[in-house]
Every structure is written in structure tokens, then in C-alpha cells.
Amino acid sequence: MSLIKSISGIRGTIGGRPGEGLSPLDVVKFTAAYAKFIAKSTPVKSRTIVVGRDARLSGEMVDKLVVGTLMGMGFDVVNIGPASTPTTEIAVTGEGACGGIILTASHNPKQWNALKLLNHKGEFLNAAEGAEVLAIAAADDYTFAEVDALGHEFVNNTYNRRHIDSVLALPLVDVEAIRKANFTVAVDAVNSVGGVVIPQLLRALGVENVVELNCEATGKFAHTPEPIPENLTQIADLMKEGKADVGFVVDPDVDRLAIVMENGEMFVEEYTLVAVADYVLSHTPGATVSNLSSSRALRDVTRAHGCNYSASAVGEVNVVTEMKRTGAVIGGEGNGGVIYPELHYGRDALVGVALFLTLMAKSGKKVTDSKPVIPPMPSPRTRLN
Numbered sequence: 001m002s003l004i005k006s007i008s009g010i011r012g013t014i015g016g017r018p019g020e021g022l023s024p025l026d027v028v029k030f031t032a033a034y035a036k037f038i039a040k041s042t043p044v045k046s047r048t049i050v051v052g053r054d055a056r057l058s059g060e061m062v063d064k065l066v067v068g069t070l071m072g073m074g075f076d077v078v079n080i081g082p083a084s085t086p087t088t089e090i091a092v093t094g095e096g097a098c099g100g101i102i103l104t105a106s107h108n109p110k111q112w113n114a115l116k117l118l119n120h121k122g123e124f125l126n127a128a129e130g131a132e133v134l135a136i137a138a139a140d141d142y143t144f145a146e147v148d149a150l151g152h153e154f155v156n157n158t159y160n161r162r163h164i165d166s167v168l169a170l171p172l173v174d175v176e177a178i179r180k181a182n183f184t185v186a187v188d189a190v191n192s193v194g195g196v197v198i199p200q201l202l203r204a205l206g207v208e209n210v211v212e213l214n215c216e217a218t219g220k221f222a223h224t225p226e227p228i229p230e231n232l233t234q235i236a237d238l239m240k241e242g243k244a245d246v247g248f249v250v251d252p253d254v255d256r257l258a259i260v261m262e263n264g265e266m267f268v269e270e271y272t273l274v275a276v277a278d279y280v281l282s283h284t285p286g287a288t289v290s291n292l293s294s295s296r297a298l299r300d301v302t303r304a305h306g307c308n309y310s311a312s313a314v315g316e317v318n319v320v321t322e323m324k325r326t327g328a329v330i331g332g333e334g335n336g337g338v339i340y341p342e343l344h345y346g347r348d349a350l351v352g353v354a355l356f357l358t359l360m361a362k363s364g365k366k367v368t369d370s371k372p373v374i375p376p377m378p379s380p381r382t383r384l385n
Contacts, residue, residue, distance in 0.1 A: 002020075002021065003019060003020060003021055003022060003026060005030075005134055005137075006130065008116065008117070008124060008125070008130060008315070008317070009030075009114055009115045009116045009117050009130070010022070010026065010030045010114060010115050011105055011108070011112065011113075011114035011115075012026065012112065012113070012114070013111045013112055014058045014061075014111055014112070014113055015111075022062075022112075022113055022114070024061075024065055027062055027065040027066060027069070027115070028065055028069045029137050029140070030115055030133070030137050031065070031066050031069040031070060031073075031101065031115065032069055032072075032073055032137075032142040032144070033133050033134075033136035033137035033141075033142055034099070034101065034115070034117050034133050035049070035069070035070055035073035035074075035075055035142065036073070036136050036141065036142040036143075037129065037132055037133045037136055038075075038098050038099045038119075039073070039074075039075075041129070041132075042098040042099065042119070042120050043120065044096070044097075044098050044120045046095075046096050046097055046098045046120070047074065047075050047076055047098065047151070048075065048076045048077070048078055048095055048096070048097040048098060049070050049075050049076070049077055049078075049097055049098060049099045049100060049101065050077075050078045050079075050080060050088060050091045050092045050095055050097045050099075050100035050101075050118075051063065051066055051067055051070070051077055051078070051079050051080070051088075051100070051101050051102075051103070052079075052080045052081070052082075052083035052084075052085075052087060052088030052091065052100070052102055052103070052159075053081070053082060053083070053102070053103035053104060054082065054084075054085075054103065054104040054105075054192050054193050054219075054252045054253045054254075055082050055191065055192040055193050055195075055217040055218065055219040055252065056104070056105065056110055056112075056113060056192065056219040056221075056252060057110055057219040057220070058113045059082070059103055059113065059219065062103050062113050062115075063079070063103055066101055066103065066115065067079055067153055070101075070151060071150055071151035071152065071153060072144045072145060072150065072151075073142070073144060073145060073151070074144075074145035074149045074150065074151055075151040076151045076152050076153075076154065077151060077152070077153045077154065078091065078095050078097065078154050078155075078156050079153055079154065079155050079156070080155075080156050080157065080159045081155065081157055082193045082196070082217055083159055083160060083193060083197075084163075084193050084194065084197055084253055084254035084255065084349070084350070085102050085104060085106075085116070085253040085254060085255040085346070085347070086163065086254065086255055086344070086346050086347065086348035086349070086350060086351075087159050087160060087163045087197065087254075088100055088102045088118070088122075088159075089102075089118060089122035089123070089344055089346040090122060090159065090162070090163050090166065090343075090344055091122070091156070091159045091162075092118055092120065092121070092122035093120075093121065093122045093344070094159065094162065095156075097120065098120045099117070099118055099119055099120060100117075100118035100122060101115050101116065101117060101118070102115075102116040102118065102253065103115060103116075104116060104252060104253035105252070106251055106252065106253050106255070106256075107225050107226040107227065107251040107252065107256070108225070109221070109224065109225065110219065110220070110221050117130070117133065121345070122344060122345075122346065123317070123320060123345050123346065124316060124317045124320075125317070126317050126321070127317075160196065160197050160200065161200075163197070163350060164197070164200060164201050164204050164350070165204075166343055167201065167343065167350050167351055167354045168204060168205070168354070170340075170342055170343060170351070170354065170355075171342075172279070172280060172283055172284070172342075172355060172358065173205075173354045173355065173358055174358045174361065174362060175204075175205055175206055176206070177358060177361040177362050178205045178206050178207065178357050178358060178361045179205070179206025179207075180206075180361070181357075181360065181361040182208075182209075183207050183209070183244075183245045183246065183357065183360070183361070184207075184209035184210075184211065184243070184244045184245050185202055185207050185209065185210055185211070185244055185245065185246055185247070185248065185357075186210075186211040186213060186235055186238055186239065186243065186244035186246070186247040186248070186260070187199060187202070187210060187211070187212055187213060187215060187247070187248050187249075187250075188213040188214050188215075188232065188234065188235040188247065188248075188249045188250075189212075189213075189214055189215045189217075189249075189250055189254075190214050190221050190222060190223065190225045190227075190249075190250070190251070190252055191214045191215070191216050191217065191218050191219065191220055191221055191222050192217055192219065192221070192225070192250075192251075192252035192253070192254075193217055193252070193253070193254060194215075194250035194251075194252070194254040194349065195212070195214065195215030195216055195217050196215070196217050197254065197350065198215075198248065198250060198254070198349070198350070198353065199212055199215060201350050201353060201354065202353070205353075205354060205357060207357070209244075211238065211243060211244050213234055213235055213238065214234075221252070222234070225251055225252050226251070227249045227250065227251050227256060227258035227269070227336065228258075228269075229266045232249055232258070232260065232266070235247045235249060235260050236260055236264040236265070236266075237264065238264075239260050239261065239262060239263065239264040240263065240264035242262070244262070245262055245360075245366070245367070246259065246260070246261070246262065246356075246357075246360065246367050247259065247260030247261075248260075248349075248353055250349045254349045254350070255337060255346070255347035255348065255349060256269070256335055256336040256337050256347065256349060257269075257272050257336045257337075257338065257349040257352040257353060257356075258272065258336050259271070259272055259356065259367065260367075261366075261367040261368050262366055262367055262368065263368065265368075267367060269334060269335050269336035270294065270295050270297060270334045271297075272336045272338060272352055272356070273290065273294075273298060273330075273331075273332040273333070273334065273336070273337070273338050273352075274297045274298050274301055275356060275359065276330065276338055276340075276352055276355045276356055276359070277298055277301060277302070277330045278301050278305075278359075279355060279356075279358070279359040280329060280330045280340070280355065281301070281302065281305040281307060281329070281330070282305065284329050285305055285306065285307050285329075286307055286327065286328060286329030286330075287302075287307060287308045287309070287310065287323075287326040287327055287328040287329065288301075288302040288307065288308075288309050288310075288328050288329070288330055288331055289309070289310050289311070289312055289319055289322045289323045289326060289328045289331035289332075290309075290311060290312070290319065290331060290332060290333060290334060291311065291312050291313065291314045291315070291318065291319050291333050291334070292311050292312070292313060292314055293314050293333070293334060294311075294333060294334030295334060299311075308326065310322055310326055310328075316333065316337065316339075316346070316347060319331055319332065319333060319339060320339065320345045320346075323339065323341060323345065324345070328341070329341070329342075332347060333347065336349075336352070338351055338352040338355070340355070
């Protein structure tokens, strides 16, 4: 059994003794610690916290523990149910909440789950904030509310639609161009929440022909959920048969986007951000950011547009911090994570899908023709500053 405590939250395998895996006691402890941190640090007056989860098998159990603990700490909870990570981030600001918890272990196998912690902006806590939550948990330094001060749970199932509508409203998303292109699109959502929201998004974008693979949100992952080539043979074989123009693959919480070309080969996760950034920069020139574990490609594309690129330390919160500092128009990570601040500061596969399909539709290119030239990855000692 494994339990990993980090500044970004708590992650572990379900079952086992307290402190060894992600047991119910550990879930309660870290949720309470987070609630105390939010209560004393949030700049907003709200006493509401948003909770969303992916579809993994332990999700319902962990959800009940987290919601009950937050209520026990005196917070109201807006429970948006099964939802992507970016959808939950958007819901925090949509509800005017003081924070949010996403129940997802991202690309980890089914035995894992995690609590990912958000601030009032729907963004991940920074290193100092995460360290404070861990310290509160280690000291058991929290107090539960008296009976008259307990919180309440409110269920809101509208945020998938609201997220999709927000994507459709982006100026660089051209729904009519996508509709006219008459694409056939294949989707592999590894039987998690992407199996609901990605097909809904595609149809809202005007894609009538959607080939759904592993799109039942049962949490019974059809393959190892990390979206890398060795795990994606099913959609690769379908693409080789000429069944679709492009294939999209998302991880269980839908913050990473991998693309499969019409010949069945992977577009490579590095290309996702670079191709989308090339399209965005051609319409809205500005700075870009990726982290030090990404290749030089985003830098090269950005400079080709006459714009400035900068690199951040590894970690989404560090990318977002640097994007805000530089006023970047787009950024992200080489693992298929696209951050487009026109909508929000978080990795978002829905935004990636909509912008990439617009690029294809307006350029008239196949996926293979949209493939940027990426220089070799630098070694760890020669990563760019």
C-alpha cells in the first residue's frame, strides 16, 4: 500500500492500515486540515467548497467522506458529481467558492485515488500553502463545528454543460468551420468522466460522427490509463483502418490530451501544446510558457511568431505562476496539458480538442500535416532556462 503526501495534495492506494494507504481516516484527516487552512487564509467571504470527482471505483466512497468532513468543519459543499478536473476548477469560480477538492488520481491505475486541493480561483495551492496543509494534518490541528454550525450539501449537475458552453464561446473556437469540415472523430476516454464530456463537446462543436471507445464512465479502466502509445493500441488500430480523421485520448480526469493521427501513429503529447500554441499565436501574438521537462519546440514556435517564451519549474502551479508573470496567451506541459487563460488557468483537454479541431478545419490539413518539427529533448543538464 502507498500513501504519498505532497504540497499538491494527498495520493494513495485504497485500503490498508491508516497512514499506509489512502484509508478513510486519512481522507478525513487531510480534508479537515485543508478546510482549516482555507478558513483562515481565503480572501473571500464564502463558506462554500466545490467537490468533483473522476469515475474511478473508489470515487463514491471518497466523495462521501470528503463531503461529510467539509460539512463537519462548517462548510457548505457544492457537489458537482463526476466531472473533469478542469470542470471542477471552473465550478469553483462559477460558485464564488473559497476552494475546491478534486477526487482523482489522474493517470494512475484503478487502485489509486487522491485529493487535489484548489484555492478560491480554482487553481492548485502553491508550495507554501500545500506545506501548511500538511503541517496542520500532521499536528491534527483542526476543530470540527458544533451542531448548529454544520454545513450543508448542494448537488449541481450543470457544470459539464457550462464548461462546454464556455469553450464554444472562445473567439478562436470556430464551430461553423468544424461543422463544415464533417470530421469523423474517435475518442478513447478509458471509461472515466471524459467518456461523457468529450463526446458531448464534440457534438456541440458540430461533429456528427463520433466513434466512442471506452466511453462508459464506470471506472473500470479498459487499459492502463496513462495516455502513452503502448496503452493505446485499440484506438491506434481503429485509426489504421481509416475509421476516423483524428483520434483524441484523455486521461481519467481529462486534463491531458493525446492525439492519434489518421495513420494510427501517435501525434506525441509534446505536439498537442505546440500545435495548439502555433494556432493561437497566429491570431493572438503573446508570450508562452512550458516547464523545464518539455522540449524546445514551444520556444522555437513562439520565437518564429516573434514572441517571447519562458520556462518554469516542473509542476502545473509553477507554469501558471510564470504565465501570470509574463502575461502569456498560452502555456502548459509537454504531457499534453494545454493551459489557455482566455478560459481559465488550468490544464484543459476540452480546450485542446476545440482549438485543435479548429486548426484542422481552418487549415484544411490532416493531423499528420499539422505535425510540428520538434528538436530533440535536451538532457537534464542542458534544459533551457
